[in-house]
Amino acid sequence: MTDTDSSSLPERKRGSGVKMVYDLLRDEILDLKLAPGSPIDEVQLAERFKMSRTPIREALVRLAGEGLIETLPNRSTMVSNIDFLNLHTFFDALVLMYRVTTRLAAQAHRPEDLAVIRGFHEDYAAALAARDPLKMIATNAAFHAAIAEAGRNPYFTSLFRRLLDEGRRILQLYYQSYDEQFPQRFVDEHAAIIAAIAARDIEEADRLGKAHAEAIVAQVQKLFSRNDRLDITL
Amino acid sequence: MTDTDSSSLPERKRGSGVKMVYDLLRDEILDLKLAPGSPIDEVQLAERFKMSRTPIREALVRLAGEGLIETLPNRSTMVSNIDFLNLHTFFDALVLMYRVTTRLAAQAHRPEDLAVIRGFHEDYAAALAARDPLKMIATNAAFHAAIAEAGRNPYFTSLFRRLLDEGRRILQLYYQSYDEQFPQRFVDEHAAIIAAIAARDIEEADRLGKAHAEAIVAQVQKLFSRNDRLDITL
DNA sequence: TGTATTTTATTTGTCGACAAGAAAAATACA
DNA sequence: TGTATTTTTCTTGTCGACAAATAAAATACA
CATH class of the missing domain: 1.20.120.530 (GntR ligand-binding domain-like)
Structure with a gap:
């Protein structure tokens, strides 16, 4: 009922995907809906937002730039801990x-x-x-x-x-x-x-x-x- | 003699490309080797560093996050002007x-x-x-x-x-x-x-x-x- | 000749696929 | 049974290709 309805709007404006993912993840992190330390899976996000991994990754790079997530090279990426x-x-x-x-x-x-x-x-x-x-x-x-x-x-x-x-x-x-x-x-x-x-x-x-x-x-x-x-x- | 020698080291460590491009572009911008307002072309950079556009783009997203470059959606990206x-x-x-x-x-x-x-x-x-x-x-x-x-x-x-x-x-x-x-x-x-x-x-x-x-x-x-x-x- | 419209070209944004690296699981060996 | 080694699995990093959006060029029309 929420987003399993694949017939309705699979179309999204061209550069809007990254901003959408960025804004949503940012809010979820700041509202602690995503707890500090939570793993962030690119493919999972790609499925959730019905888009390829590329724009997901771009949003993640931005979040990492602001210190909201942390990336271990070649391994995992997770929500930053509160120090x-x-x-x-x-x-x-x-x-x-x-x-x-x-x-x-x-x-x-x-x-x-x-x-x-x-x-x-x-x-x-x-x-x-x-x-x-x-x-x-x-x-x-x-x-x-x-x-x-x-x-x-x-x-x-x-x-x-x-x-x-x-x-x-x-x-x-x-x-x-x-x-x-x-x-x-x-x-x-x-x-x-x-x-x-x-x-x-x-x-x-x-x-x-x-x-x-x-x-x-x-x-x-x-x-x-x-x-x-x-x-x-x- | 510099990097046209394609037989020597076309191999680069796996996550090092982005950092290399990021560091180099950053220095070129801060040393004014790239003048404020200069256009930045992804394909050109991709050829120059002999890699795909994906890691180039990631480096550009980071630079944009720090305000060193500016991106006009669907159009061009250029070195930030000094205000x-x-x-x-x-x-x-x-x-x-x-x-x-x-x-x-x-x-x-x-x-x-x-x-x-x-x-x-x-x-x-x-x-x-x-x-x-x-x-x-x-x-x-x-x-x-x-x-x-x-x-x-x-x-x-x-x-x-x-x-x-x-x-x-x-x-x-x-x-x-x-x-x-x-x-x-x-x-x-x-x-x-x-x-x-x-x-x-x-x-x-x-x-x-x-x-x-x-x-x-x-x-x-x-x-x-x-x-x-x-x-x-x- | 000047303006509006169509066509072409260029550059970006997105995609699906593949390979490298590391962790986890499975196996071999003592 | 415990440790070392191999195999498998899983995730990330990179690639080449395609499609959308815009700018530039070409054409049509007055």
Whole structure:
């Protein structure tokens, strides 16, 4: 019923296959539908998407370029593991990018950027109200990515996007383990950040971005220290 | 005599082709042997490297992932242009990464890292003495990449490497245009940075990294403002 | 002569097949 | 029974060929 109906649409536009496979695999990895360490089989994917291995491989090369999968030469390829031993490097980079992007947004944003940012802000609040963790994680990332875009520095935005992606995986674990609700507090902090950006108050934006990032990091670290004590393997 | 001798080694190890093409094209792009905007022809490359288009394409996908080439769907693919209108975003990111990586190196380096860093430091000094611009550019980048490695934050090192790559292209233009010598001053600054890292003086390392970066940026900006006045198209 | 339309040519995207490399299984040998 | 060696299986890396999409050339038409 889903895709066994071979009569309907075996036709796909010419260069769209790779993007489709790339986007879907990326989402499945970031939503932990594909667990870290899971093997990735090219022929299996080729059958699933009803296409040859060539475009599959191209999508995999891209994912490998972003560090989402790892390839052992001549052997297997699998979803990248989360490096819990070096989480601090992730947090360091995340906090700095929160600061830099918020700061730049306050400096370089244009009026139309604020509308986009406010849109994701509301999406996040709605996801929180609906207690939909998966959506909260995604809209939170989209909110901060939009702020980064308003800062208009592609080098920072691309690194920040990568960090937010990795963060999505980590937050998934958070919710899978405890089912706590994302604090309402974060919504208020988001609102304050928007206000600072709109007022073009660079130092205040920096300060709020830093505080917000550190609050999130502290919460996640608290979780993982608990996990350490309970000796849960992830 | 070079590679027209088809009897000698038509055999290549199994996964080595892609890496070879990738590395070579990357160097040719960063050394401006392939000018920005140059078209890249898959079949031509396939003939040149005596392999099928498949591994060539994989190398191109990787290069595209790093922004070194750009692909127009169903049409052509070409070497990425340098975005002179937004150079300031490049400089912003470069200065920040200089600071962060130097700071982290002072904090997290191990004794063996210093040996590597000092090695590139001497290579750079030697290239300066030999007045070999291409080597100076490459060893300078290697020197700072080694410092970043000593900081042990893969998120920062990967962004910094990308920035140093882009910087190689820009500095090439610098030398192609003016043939000035890279200031001796930079060697001394490198030595001071090494000393601060070795002493684990984080704030001093940060300060020196920032000053060093801003000196380089100022020099390049001076060049380009001159070019603007002379109305030279690049 | 200038514009619109068809035809050709070139380059990319995709396919199915084959061979190399490594792991797993099977066999030989002590 | 335990270890070393061979065989098999499975997955990846590479190839040559074909088809789609676009650009360039050629032709038709006013």
